[in-house]
Amino acid sequence: DTGVSQDPRHKITKRGQNVTFRCDPISEHNRLYWYRQTLGQGPEFLTYFQNEAQLEKSRLLSDRFSAERPKGSFSTLEIQRTEQGDSAMYLCASSSGTIPYEQYFGPGTRLTVT
């Protein structure tokens, strides 16, 4: 399978705990994106990497959230001190550097904060 993969697929955690998600993009894609999707809504942009550089961050990405892409390959998204409002599906996407940069999405990580 050469698509975008995400791990874990599901995560249940208690409020106040830290969680980390991983995304492996399509291998030849140099651009990687994180989105958050709550029930019944469209995905909302969180952050964007070009290679290892984090070029854009949404205001949705509070200081409890941090994302990295250390070698320009896989990426991690960490949420510290989780809150119930963090419960959502976290989607990762990747794209090539070719216009119009259509993004291909992974299956998502569903986070439930209890």
Next chain:
Amino acid sequence: AQSVAQPEDQVNVAEGNPLTVKCTYSVSGNPYLFWYVQYPNRGLQFLLKYITGDNLVKGSYGFEAEFNKSQTSFHLKKPSALVSDSALYFCAVRAIKAAGNKLTFGGGTRVLVKP
């Protein structure tokens, strides 16, 4: 700022009938436009895109979309719907000259195709 509106939360259609899912957008300058489909507990699957040129774009699984610049619309269409087309559909936009690459999505339209 860029935005997308999908005015219908749900569209019901009988199998074999034409399907239309509406999308209007707002963006500074010219847009790139996309349609994605989402099945339960799965990520978004790319259907088709508009870059420039022909206003009628053909995509996967028999879907097509018509770009109308004057009405700022990009409606998704399928001539003959299948039960398996039942899913959540999202329209997304990105301004061509946007500095970043983020997509802005609509709220989604649930399509229910009845046998």
